[in-house]
Amino acid sequence: MTKQEKEKRLSDWIFKYSAYFMALNVINFDKMTVAPEGGNQYIDDRAAFLSGELFSIQSDPDMIELLRELKDDDEIDPDYKRMSELYYEEAMKLQCVPKDVFVEWQKLLYTSHNHWLDAKKKSDYSIFEPYLKKVIAMQKQIIEYRESDMSVFDQLLSDYEPGMTEKKYDEFFNALKGAIPDLIKKVNAAKPVDDSIVYLKYDINGQKKYMKELLDYLHFDKSWSYQGETEHPFTTWLCKNDCRTTTKYLEDNAISAILSTVHECGHAWYAHNVDDKYDGTILLDGVSYGMHESQSRLCENYLGRSQAFWENNFPVLKRIFPDQLGQVSLDDFVKAVNVSRPSLVRTEADELTYPMHILIRYEIEKGLFNGTISTEGLDKTWNEMYKKYLGVDVTSDREGILQDDHWADGCLGYFPTYALGTAFAAQFMHKMRQEIDVDDLLRNGHYDKVMGWLKDNIQHYGRRYDADWVIQHATGEPFNPKYFIDYLTDKYTKLYNLE
């Protein structure tokens, strides 16, 4: 084959791959957002079958040969070379798994999600436990086919965040543990900031009305985006001009849907901002899960909780909820939005206690994979760890072990990327503030220009480079968690007038 023929063959294969991938993505989005429960079994069986069809494409031995060749070929287009390398890695992870096992795995994940949802509705972990047990066992089985020297958990961690291992995450979390628990203690001992206004009754129709304004403010343009509703908010994209987020409204919380929307739109902006030429390929996916979370968490916390953001948004929210907010000053509202208080639910957590929520999940995942923790009684383990790390009493499975859907969906080893990404974000934010007047842009409704900085420095490259390259490129230095720790220390010292 000539160079052109090889490139043609690769791009034809990528197209076919992308068609199946898109179909499964739409089926999943549909299932999460609108499909009635009655069709679950029917749809899940067929979606699992189609995953098998995609599996056969992804692990096609002829393509593996070609990819192996292309990834080491310095003559071909460097984008194709990078894609080949990534597709090859993926193929090698799949080709060792028997197809029928893979299809069973997909079926199990669908079933497990259904039972998680049911268990969460009923706030009863015992409904979900047998499926979680199966998911973990089968995840192990699937990883073990690779016959790698790395532990199963290290392989999972590195699937989500290339290069990361338990050892490296331990170091990272130790760095956080050296500062955050102390800071939490000081905040807890300080004079509380009143945030009761956040937890009044905010009628959901009103919240939806404000949501339209917020999506406008975020420049979340309907020509390339869509927002649905789900039990657990998430983001997905069919292509760079079809990015979807979901949100969830809580009647007794003014900011939950708002900050979750700003978070999910951060993911969506990332996908939308990737270079056009990567659309439909593995390079659209972004550097890593940690890098994706860095963008969403940056939006949620570093932008969405800022004074400048609310200078623009608070008057609009106030107009919709005059009874609740009419007498509240901007300063008091922003303070309330930034209160730190140990709590039960990760997605509602403030920036300071958030890493502790992740740490708990990370410790549990470690235990599940090294055999020191079992799914039986995991609700109790969960509750004990919340008591230990955050000092709170978990009163229901719904707000305890069942709050997140990640494990139900087979995303084991994903959680640590949230904390890592949040720390990446601190470093990006530090640099961004040196280069553009973020507050001025947020204040004046130029959220798109803030996204522009992220696009130029990070998002534009898609998955073309790795996380180390991107961090170095965007900030001029390697990743350093001190930016995150400094940010938290500075922020909460000021907010709570600490020593």
Added chain:
Amino acid sequence: MTKQEKEKRLSDWIFKYSAYFMALNVINFDKMTVAPEGGNQYIDDRAAFLSGELFSIQSDPDMIELLRELKDDDEIDPDYKRMSELYYEEAMKLQCVPKDVFVEWQKLLYTSHNHWLDAKKKSDYSIFEPYLKKVIAMQKQIIEYRESDMSVFDQLLSDYEPGMTEKKYDEFFNALKGAIPDLIKKVNAAKPVDDSIVYLKYDINGQKKYMKELLDYLHFDKSWSYQGETEHPFTTWLCKNDCRTTTKYLEDNAISAILSTVHECGHAWYAHNVDDKYDGTILLDGVSYGMHESQSRLCENYLGRSQAFWENNFPVLKRIFPDQLGQVSLDDFVKAVNVSRPSLVRTEADELTYPMHILIRYEIEKGLFNGTISTEGLDKTWNEMYKKYLGVDVTSDREGILQDDHWADGCLGYFPTYALGTAFAAQFMHKMRQEIDVDDLLRNGHYDKVMGWLKDNIQHYGRRYDADWVIQHATGEPFNPKYFIDYLTDKYTKLYNLE
């Protein structure tokens, strides 16, 4: 192969077929309801590719052999025999078409739909005309591959309604023409019934509030159903326990979304009521398009416009719109809902003028296929025919030739099934009223029991039998359009105090 092996092979193939079919169905529903425009091209290209994958399955030569054998095999299960017959027919229609032509056809239909939508928004037929021209040319090309003795138009008619031809439809429409235009004239000359209350401003949030009540009344249970919103309402089903309808709200019309919902839910009930054992197979589809429309039109008109229906529903609507309806009596409202007046938009038309809307489309389709009508200037032809048959002046393409999406989607020859189905419905209704107290059930909120009669007599059988069998089975006699004509004559004579 043993009988068991053959049946196993058939059912494996049906499963695979149903998986691809479902994927395309979900992609289409997603596109119609939520997908942002920006992704159209990306999604359409890949959906067309996947249609090609399904095409290869549907027209697999080995399966054609097996189906040919099974359809004539009296030893196998009669359900399998019937399925084999239907799958075989479909395969024979497809196998003669080159796959690349088929994929191009799918692409064209997606593109054509996008341009229709754009044209309708801008009310400009010239945007859509080039695509309509291409759709018709390519539809002809595709049908001509079959090398049948029948005309292209007859083949299309018979694809949607097995056994129907231009000649038979002409007879049917002639029967209608013998009665309806005269009746329309008489109604137009009679003292008008005031229906101005229907066309006040009905805030869409209020309409949505009522919609929840209506869906409850229709027993449109969320465990197996879902309702979205689209420019053109439609119904689809992934399986019998996942049936989806869409609706469209008009601010200046109290009953448009309501009757359109009752109509679409009629389709959904049909799919939901088919025998469990046909789920996932070609037998879930229902007898024919005409039979499907018979169920939806029966619900919309014979139930949804009845006094008994509104005895239950009007008080609820009144409570939501006290300013508009507070002083209106039930009798006056029901009269308003049943007013007949020549109008522009088919989906808003009353029962009496409705067949004329269909006749216009049927005459145009005939002309398009026999070459006496061209897509160029078709907007003018359309407007002239509305003047001729209904005496109305079309003032915009949006409410004229661009109102329906059927032609954009390649559904040429579909329209007549609406009129035929409406006539089937009259005959079913006549029989149903002899067997159950329909009004009592509607009045007292037992809509599900009315659906039960349709289920037992018609819907339960899916596509197991043909239309002749079903009509004979359900009503004890062959199809007779006199029931429809008698119904209209009786109804409008009473409503308008005609001679």
